[in-house]
Amino acid sequence: MHNIRGWLKFDKSNRLNKMIEQRLKELGIELPQAPGPVGNYVSVKRSGSLVVTSGQLPWVGGKLLCVGRLGEDVSVEQGYQAARQCAINAIAQLKFAMEGDLDQIGEMVRVEGYIHCGSGFRGHPDVLDGASDLLYEVFGDAGEHARMALGIHEMPLNSPVQLAVWAAVK
Numbered sequence: 001m002h003n004i005r006g007w008l009k010f011d012k013s014n015r016l017n018k019m020i021e022q023r024l025k026e027l028g029i030e031l032p033q034a035p036g037p038v039g040n041y042v043s044v045k046r047s048g049s050l051v052v053t054s055g056q057l058p059w060v061g062g063k064l065l066c067v068g069r070l071g072e073d074v075s076v077e078q079g080y081q082a083a084r085q086c087a088i089n090a091i092a093q094l095k096f097a098m099e100g101d102l103d104q105i106g107e108m109v110r111v112e113g114y115i116h117c118g119s120g121f122r123g124h125p126d127v128l129d130g131a132s133d134l135l136y137e138v139f140g141d142a143g144e145h146a147r148m149a150l151g152i153h154e155m156p157l158n159s160p161v162q163l164a165v166w167a168a169v170k
Contacts, residue, residue, distance in 0.1 A: 020102035023138055024091075034096035035059050035089050038156065044093040049169045051105075053093040055114065055162040058085035067158040071121030074160045079123070083113065083130030086163035090131075091138065094167055108135050108145035110166040116155035124149040131163050 024031065037043050037054060044053045058065040058081075065085050068074045074082070091102070098104040113128040115121070128149050135143035145166075155162060 018103060020105070020138060023140075027137060029088060029138075031092045031095060032059070032089065034092040044097045046097050046169070049106075050109070051094055051097045051167045051169060053090045053163075053165045055156075055164050056086045056089040056093065057157065057159045057162055058082040059089055060085060064157060064159055066160055068116070068160055069121075070115055070117040070123065070127060070160055072118035074116075076123045076126050079115065079127035079160050080130035082159075082161040083128050083163060084134050086161055087111075087131035087134040087165070090163055090165040094165070098169070104169055105139070105142070106168045106170040107142040108139060108165065109168050111135070111145050111147045112164040112166075113147065113149045114155065114162040115149060115151045116153075116158070116160050116162075117151045121151060124151055127161060128163075130161075131165075135165075 034043060035056070041054055044051060065082050066074055066078050070076065070079045094105055095102050111128070111131055113124070113131060115124045115127050117124070128147060132145070132147060135145060137143070
């Protein structure tokens with residue numbers, strides 16, 4: 001669908017200060033304030049050299065980008081854009097955890113994607129590519145990650161996608 005792997009290469013060992021912020025600017029992405037939790041948990045947690053976000057929903061300006069189930073109410077392209085927005089919100093969480101310095105992130109480790117879908121929907125990989133593509137666009141080779149995609153019948157707030165990101169700190 002949206003294959004961007006291979007065209008963007010960064011030298012992980014020789015990053016310039018504020019490289020990630022510059023890349024976001026080049027892509028026209030303005031990070032929102034890190035969204036707060038909707039329950040009794042933290043939105044991002046650092047333990048040693050690992051930073052893990054809680055499930056990120058596709059919040060834009062205080063509301064969800066779209067709602068409903070993939071394969072019923074939401075198209076694969078809308079799901080792709082929702083996953084992309086979840087990844088933007090996850091990057092905002094990582095920035096918060098790194099006290100504003102995204103260049104402390106060494107690499108992405110894992111993306112967990114939960115797809116709110118109707119019976120018979122099988123386009124999970126295409127939807128989650130919205131998040132994966134964005135991480136490659138922003139972090140280059142350091143955006144490479146393992147990934148898990150699960151289809152679920154119900155989702156908090158009727159969100160079409162929820163994403164958790166694991167990242168390693170330099």
